[in-house]
Amino acid sequence: MKILCNKTDLAQGVNTVLKAVPGKTTMPILECILIDTTEGEIKLTANDMELGIETVIDGQVLEKGKIALEAKLFSEIVRKLPDNEVSIETDENDKAFIQCEKAKFNISGRSGEDFAYLPQIEKSRNVSLSQFSLKEIIRQTIFSIADNDSNKLMTGELFEINGSELKVVSLDGHRISIRKIELKEEYDPIKVVVPGKTLNEVSKILTGGTEDYVNLFFTDRHILFEFDKTLVVSRLIEGEYFRINQMLSSDYETKITINKKELQNCIERASLLIREGEKKPIIINITDGALELKINSVIGSMNEDIDISKEGKDIMIGFNPKFILDALRVIDDEAIDIYLVNPKAPCFIRNEDQSYIYLILPVNFNVGG
Amino acid sequence: MKILCNKTDLAQGVNTVLKAVPGKTTMPILECILIDTTEGEIKLTANDMELGIETVIDGQVLEKGKIALEAKLFSEIVRKLPDNEVSIETDENDKAFIQCEKAKFNISGRSGEDFAYLPQIEKSRNVSLSQFSLKEIIRQTIFSIADNDSNKLMTGELFEINGSELKVVSLDGHRISIRKIELKEEYDPIKVVVPGKTLNEVSKILTGGTEDYVNLFFTDRHILFEFDKTLVVSRLIEGEYFRINQMLSSDYETKITINKKELQNCIERASLLIREGEKKPIIINITDGALELKINSVIGSMNEDIDISKEGKDIMIGFNPKFILDALRVIDDEAIDIYLVNPKAPCFIRNEDQSYIYLILPVNFNVGG
Structure with a gap:
């Protein structure tokens, strides 16, 4: 594999997918960022099996291929490179050679073949809202999820869509937070529980513009956030959410x-x-x-x-x-x-x-x- | 005791002396800030026996007296008060009543009589330099003091004055940092070792202006920094500093x-x-x-x-x-x-x-x- 790209684009892409790299894991491949250019564009992916993020960055693919690089080291190297064009080249032993101006790094990677791809999400049930609205509604409710796992459903937020209304609910046994916003269109009813961790990480990478949109897609087990050149896929929390209306x-x-x-x-x-x-x-x-x-x-x-x-x-x-x-x-x-x-x-x-x-x-x- | 003062002045004064409040101590009185108005002005003092700071703030003394208040709590209360006039009143049981607008706090203090005053420093050997220069010369050398106590002298910095030159030296066994500045006047020779902790704390409370001066006074055992309405007194580290010239x-x-x-x-x-x-x-x-x-x-x-x-x-x-x-x-x-x-x-x-x-x-x- 060989690519050329701008340091700033690369750093931004790496920073985006880094949110899905787990802090601790027994599977070293999960601590990696995958660079995949097999489809002719530079795609970065991280995936902790609950939450996966994929983003495409600008740049030239000189030779197709893929490699998994240790996320923390790779992101630090990229951040410290001069603001200029970066070249990344790999060999058959999964060694990566990173060059920018006169700085040359050699680091060991892992085979991209070992990397777990994001699940394919069927893009049928789509809801669209501004990045600003999504970021706000998360901020305004996320504080009252429970932080322990004694009741898994309490660690997530209910996303419920009825007609053109999106309602987000969180609760922890002492309090309930509910926020509603009007969407621009009418949608079929949806009721899912999204993990709090997913929402926290999505919040951090949304630019938050009122004119920038994010598309949400739902399946029975997953939610997909699609915005800019980024995809975030997360498992949903299974089970029936609490009946709060009677309260x-x-x-x-x-x-x-x-x-x-x-x-x-x-x-x-x-x-x-x-x-x-x-x-x-x-x-x-x-x-x-x-x-x-x-x-x-x-x-x-x-x-x-x-x-x-x-x-x-x-x-x-x-x-x-x-x-x-x-x-x-x-x-x-x-x-x-x-x-x-x-x-x-x-x-x-x-x-x-x-x-x-x-x-x-x-x-x-x-x-x- | 009863005083009236402005919240901003009080908060700034408290923040200044707070630098001499020890993190952990077995003597609860050392965790306090002393408010002393017996001389007709509002004087705040903290003293961990190695390092002591005293500052005078603007305000009215309606009734002379003194009280020692737990530093952390008192500073947090002051910081959270509305930006307005603050009144502090104490009774014979060392209870303090703090009022600002409609907020009224009652907290227990300790008798000001138990508080250890700063040592009296004879102001004979005086050196004057700008706050900016002092702050800079500390920043430019403090990183190479040793942080453990195996050799006490390495935890401080040599301050050496010869004629109109101030030389500051720090070393940790692997490196030596030396900075020299020209003072505006000639002085008698001085050679003392100032604790690194003192220099770090002094640095934080110096405003750092090039037109704001700080006076240094030396005795055999102490250094006194005098600036604005603040006095910082610190013990010196005793012993003969390393001979570095041969290196x-x-x-x-x-x-x-x-x-x-x-x-x-x-x-x-x-x-x-x-x-x-x-x-x-x-x-x-x-x-x-x-x-x-x-x-x-x-x-x-x-x-x-x-x-x-x-x-x-x-x-x-x-x-x-x-x-x-x-x-x-x-x-x-x-x-x-x-x-x-x-x-x-x-x-x-x-x-x-x-x-x-x-x-x-x-x-x-x-x-x-």
Whole structure:
């Protein structure tokens, strides 16, 4: 194999597929990036068997062939090369010779034949949205997936399409995050659970432009993201997702409207009095016109009033401050509405058209402190 | 005690003295910042017994007194307060009440009486230089102190003043870094060894302006840095520093002039082939007009030619690439001169007026690889 390409293109392509290289594996071939030019273009691939990424870069194929190169080393070499034309040439022993200006590297590769290709995805059920929208909707929900594997479905996000609506849901047993966006077209219903890891990695390589589109394709077992010259294929998480609709009652006893930034700053201050690992709730006391936030820990105490407008009953309720903060940090509205029922029932942060709903379970607290 | 001050001033003052708060200690009082207003101004102090920092901030003293507050918690609270006026009030039980806008914190402090004051330094032997110069000369030498305590003197830097010249030296057994600057005045001779930790922390709080000055005062056991409204006092390292002059022969067999950035980039690329913890030299082969850099490791091999101008003999010599890189990274010259004697003797990177001298010991290598 022999190729010529630009250092910048190569570095960008390598960086894209690098997201699918596993940190640790017992199969050394998975730690590699495949360079495959057998079809006359320069295709880079990485694949950890759950998640695979493939991207095509500009350049000249002088001799067709393929080789698998250790991803970390190869990416570091590419990054440190001068900004100029790079040539990569391999021999029959899978040695790679990389040259750029006067810098010449010889490294050992592995046979490209040993590399596991991405599964072929039938491109029938296609959904299109902007890279910006996809990146945003992931950011606005990904924080409430569970990070352990005790319930596999909780480590992923529900992607549900009905007509022209895409709904994304994540939950971890203490809270539920729901975001909805309008798509430009109507689609047949789809309901799949995508691994959180896949969404995190896809997020990082999406450029995020509002004019750049990404096509999603679904099969029973896989999701394919197609954008720019890149394909990301991931297994889906199998099983039936949680029925959340019964938890989303819109009855409430108290509704408040509050400045989001003020509440966020105030909870961040209160969190300073909680030692790491300590489970100390913040206590929110809502009366006419004011929300008083209090915390009383072994470190000290803190309280602060925030002006609000309120409908309904007074209420005193306790929360894990992290759960409220996580939701507030991904809401862009200046003022938000919070709906409460009683100190044992979940509270809802949601907007009028319910394009976002954040359900958070309260925690018990001692009135004394 | 009761004070009023601006959040920004307070945060900056706290951040300054925080550099002298030890990470771990068995004496909880050392983990505190002292607020002392007994002299009518707001003075913040931290002191780990080796290094102490004191700074005065603007503000009003409404009631004189003092209190010691846990540094980490206090600094985090201050940082998260709204940008407005802060009031700090203490009671007879050393409780502190911190208020800013509607945020109110109650935290427990410790009696200011238990706090160890900085040693009084007689301000007789004074040296003045710009903050910029001090910060630069530290940055340009600090990397070659030794980080373990097997020889205490190697963990500090020699500060030597002769007439109007300040010379700073650090060494770790493999290399020596020397920087000299001209001071604006003549001074009596001074020769002290300042702990590396002190210099690192001082560097961080110097604003680094060329018009902002710092005064250094010396006693037999301490150095005092005085700048802005801040005092930094540090113990000196006792003992006689190494005699380095006998190592600084200016004889050489080979002199080369090379583009610094090209050499640096090339060595950075070569370093990619060295696994962490592996001691693999780079081999430099100098002939007329060219320097060839080679490395041959278990990972692969690399070589690169760089154009040079050369006087004297051809030479092939091996180096630990890190030692060369550390020196190159702090040299601002576009082209540098390197002086060599033989493959067993140290090489010197130095400029004509010897305002910098970097001595680096070579390492053995096998010609074959």
